[in-house]
Amino acid sequence: MRIFSALFTLLVFTLSAQDINKLADQHIQENGVQILQDFKTLLSMPNVAFDLPNINKNAAYIIKELNKRNVETKLLRMVGTPPIVYGYYPVKGAKRTLAFYVHYDGQPVDKSKWTNDPWEPVYYSEAMFNDGKPMDFPSKYDDINENHRIYARSAGDDKAPIITILTALDMIQQNKLKVTSNLVFFFEGQEEAGSDQLHQYLNDNRELVDEIDLWLFCDGPVHQSRKPQLVFGVRGVTGMEITTYGPNRPLHSGHYGNWAPVPGQLLSSLLASMKDDDGNVIIEGFYDDIEPLSEIEKEALANIPPIDEELKKELGINDPEGTESYNERLLRPSLTIKGLSSGNTGKLARNVVPATATASIGMRLVKGCDPEKQQDMVEAHIQKQGFHIVREDPDQETRMKHSKIAKVTRSSGYPAARTSMDLPIIQEVITRSKDVAGDDLILMPTLGGSLPLYLFTDVLNKPAIILPIANHDNNQHAADENLRIGNLWYGIKLMGALMTME
Template identity: 50%
Template sequence: MNTNATARWNPGFAFRILALVVAGLLVTQPAAAQSGADVARAYREAHEAEIVRDFAELLTYPNRARDLEDVTRAAEYIRDELQAVGVTSELIRIDGVAPLVYGELRVPDAERTLGIYVHYDGQPVDPLNWTHPPFEPTLYTASMEAGGTPRSMPEPGDPVDPEWRLYARSAGDDKAPIAAILPVLRAFREEGVQPTSNLVFFFDGEEEAGSRHLGRYMEMAADRIADIDVWLFFDGPAHQSGRPQLTFGVRGSMGMEVTVYGATRNLHSGHYGNWTPDTGNILARLLASMKDDTGRVLVDGWYDTVEPLGAEERAALEAMPPVDEALKRELGLVWTEGEPETLSERILLPALNIRGITSGNTGALARNIIPNTAVAALGIRLVKGNEADHLRRLVVEHIEGQGFHVVSEDPDMETRLRYPRIAKVTGGGGYPAARTGMDNPFVQEIIGAAAAAADRAFGPGSLVLAPGLGGTLPLYLFTDVAGKPAVNVPVANHDNNQHAPDENLRIANLWYAIDLYAALLTMPITAF
């Protein structure tokens, strides 16, 4: 209807309306139905304490990736919770492997199918390093760093402060999405809201152990996931600025170990120092040859296979909020590798890092010896265009170029006496990187729905679009193997202590996740 105050009066139109009223043909139109996002928001506001308590219950289930008994109990609990909100769900099993929680919610006449990936397993824990037991969720009035203090769980009807933090293993990585999707589906069921897409849930139980069987699980469910149009990965943190983000790719990951050799046994440093080869020094020099003082990797060909960004990705990169100076102050850093390139730019390049070095002992355990070996663990992050085998070969060639004979097993005496410098190289494989183009029409729909949810939760223009995420997820199985687009949809606070002691989730981020998922599950069908 035209609501312009200058609209002209039309007697003929008025007469027709009056005639319809007299004839009883004018039916009062019902008020516009609430959107799915409105329904989910209203449900959350009415049940905040219950949602927090349900999240805490989920966090009580131990989920160490390699503990099959514990992780199976967690899977069974999640399966049952999905069933309770109307999802047809089951456990798909491989003997001796964490089960896959599979679920479906089919919508009559839906023209699109969304695949939703979450992992429910978590990193190992050392309880001695935690303030509270890692599987006894503890609610704080704010982050520990900000002076928050423990408080009791809210009772139904109690107000919930969005700045509260819930501390437990997997609070941020990656049970938070499960705790958010369940109330969304419960709200939809109670209010009769149907998603606009078919939904397929694929909950991985061994992501933190490398998702070694995920490809096989995908093969076992191939006929049930064939119609999926796009995968949404519910994992990862918000942008370091604190603003919500979408990411369209992840780095790959590979680990290698390099061992250098001296004498056949440890030798007394007084009797043999300055004579026997010093393995720690040999290894240090080898490692130093791999990067310059600015952090640039000096391995020949290291950057040659990086796939260039598209126009949309370059524009998104330029529009990302600056965080480097604030992060440097937060982390106590005066300089960073690759300056003046930003963190957002650096995570789009392959990385070579030293994860650990061993050669003898330090502190109270240090002994007056020359260790017979020194070992370095290398952490390599791949980007789109890199292949793990290729980068591994480049590292091996670099080591050979530094005068080392490279072996794959400990050298025998004949080899020791033949080559002055020997390096054993092991490891490799891991995940390749993956990236979905931001120009994909369905991706554009996801961006629109996510932007609306972000605006509602954090204010206008708050959503950050990042071409890549620094971490690693098994996206390649979905993008490269299955040939489907995938978008990563992070919700955890960036300071959630992911993988570390005192992992936590800020309650405001849980509320945002509910808004976001409701918007995504009720997106209009316009992309196809």
């Protein structure tokens, strides 16, 4: 039974998205300075998932801000995990319920890699890579340029949508506009840590989510062409670590080189056997389970502007993997070497044959791929290369039995998800979003990154799409993460339009 019963009836005017755009522009002009200050306040709170005291400060702040806007809230808690901030905004006569998902946690930071303190937001005249300079935060709207940027952890991933949602509610309420859907706000605090408890949170609170008709995931960047996009799927994710073994202790390379097996060479040969010269995965069966696109998805893919040449210049890449376009490559599962270690390099290099070598492997999955099955395929390939697989470091007996040993440590993961573009409620969102973004709006079948979207599409059996607003060059997950101010303004308009769509 729904825990909230209050119905808000003071919002009475229904407007087109074009009118919403105008009102949003006016609201931004009148309140832009305060919006940026509020964003700065939120970004100043450290938000790494395992830092529970600070995570709870973030949750308390968001609860307070939602309550100011007549949203009834509830903090969903499990012992030892970041809470879910849940909000409900019921509307009399609403024909649907929309849920806005945002995660308020961020990636851990290595402060030594940042230009500024990641928890002390800094305002820049432009992107750093365009020679942007630090400035004071604006004191009047005339000082705000859409190309200005805010640098801080979670500026682009994923606190910006929280500010756009709060601001859209302010604009709607101050102009007495009609909200046309019941609104649910579901803000998670451990997405960057893997969302390990999200499934349990959803199961334990089914009465709060069962009536939701559509989940709107507010995460990710706009397209690399800098055009806005709606995304209808995400890749799944899994991975593993592989360790190969040489001698049971490091050996002097002069005395034992050319005789003792070198684990780094064993590992590099193994990894090289997993891909061909074009970067395609040649592990048997790796691409077999890909679910094909529908006709409407194929049409959407064909209409996405090509960006390969621009990306090559931007990223300094001469020869990308594969022969397909960037957008097409997102529709195939990937296998990436995320990290390698064996011995030392540079000034710390020593004349030794190291005892071990380790590689961290990441796999991004597309619709149809099962995480465990993909891991099974990789392990089968490792065995075909002559390796004996173990789960723990091998003992002396195991070492003497096998010439090549690989310890495989599997990572957890989850499958990909994709929502059909031709559902009536999805078509309504597309139409409304185009009224805000114009004909430049890109309909992207699948985003390159991963989110636990399958919990909503495959477990709750509800459609879910992604509303990205961050600039594509926001340094997501990296040092000097940032948000372009124009993208923040776009997000406010989009949230306001969707909250008021007929």
